[in-house]
Amino acid sequence: MAGESYAIPPKDRAVEGILWYIQHHRLAGGDRLPAERVLCEEIGVSRTALRAGITRLISCGTLESRRGSGTYVCPPKPLNIFQETYNFSDAVLSAGLHPSSRLISAEVVEADEASAKKFGLTAGDPIFRMQRVRLIEGEPASIETAHVNLSLCPTLPEHDYTQESLYDVLLHEGGVRVEHGRERVSISRLNAEEAELLQQDEGTPVFYQSSLEFDKDMRFVEHCKSVILPTKFRFADNGEKNGMRSVAGEQWLKQ
Structure with a gap:
């Protein structure tokens, strides 16, 4: 995804990129996202945008943050x-x-x-x-x-x-x-x-x-x-x- 041009705000691009990464790599509930540096390079956003995107996905229950451990995919919601x-x-x-x-x-x-x-x-x-x-x-x-x-x-x-x-x-x-x-x-x-x-x-x-x-x-x-x-x-x-x-x-x- 890196290198593509977008007409959407960086935070929205980060949200879509994270969702794409989860689907592309077939991550399931309980799986951990990679380090910020790796994920930024993979989806082509800055760390500021990435963190904003992660915060949004945490608020809607897609991701969860575990102190000292990282960010994880939540189990599927009915x-x-x-x-x-x-x-x-x-x-x-x-x-x-x-x-x-x-x-x-x-x-x-x-x-x-x-x-x-x-x-x-x-x-x-x-x-x-x-x-x-x-x-x-x-x-x-x-x-x-x-x-x-x-x-x-x-x-x-x-x-x-x-x-x-x-x-x-x-x-x-x-x-x-x-x-x-x-x-x-x-x-x-x-x-x-x-x-x-x-x-x-x-x-x-x-x-x-x-x-x-x-x-x-x-x-x-x-x-x-x-x-x-x-x-x-x-x-x-x-x-x-x-x-x-x-x-x-x-x-x-x-x-």
């Missing part, structure tokens, strides 16, 4: 592609990682008028409400609060969701498969309670995701609100219709 992914566990497993959960609460409640209107239910209809801390490789990644249409699968409260997948239970016991959904993602900051559950500092920036999920007949299945650490999880849009995969863009989205 990717939620809006049109394709409905299941936290599947996204984590697809990244070659192990998902698990810690149950905070689980109860059956009645839909109030506001919830019933939002979900297309009748006030008083039963809803299974569950809050979990979702874990990746045993470390907290998100807090997930789900409201599920209990009439579709009345046995939901009988299961242990620290060991079982909610969507697997819905499918195998209720014959319910999520096939449509609407999702919104924004940026928020952890409050004191959330920070304690995720073992982070209060005020840490996080993704806030709100989703409504439906089955093939557009029956309401689940409303889920999640607070997600950006260092643990990623989002992408493949540009296709809901439920469609993008073969051409798949590799780029997963970089």
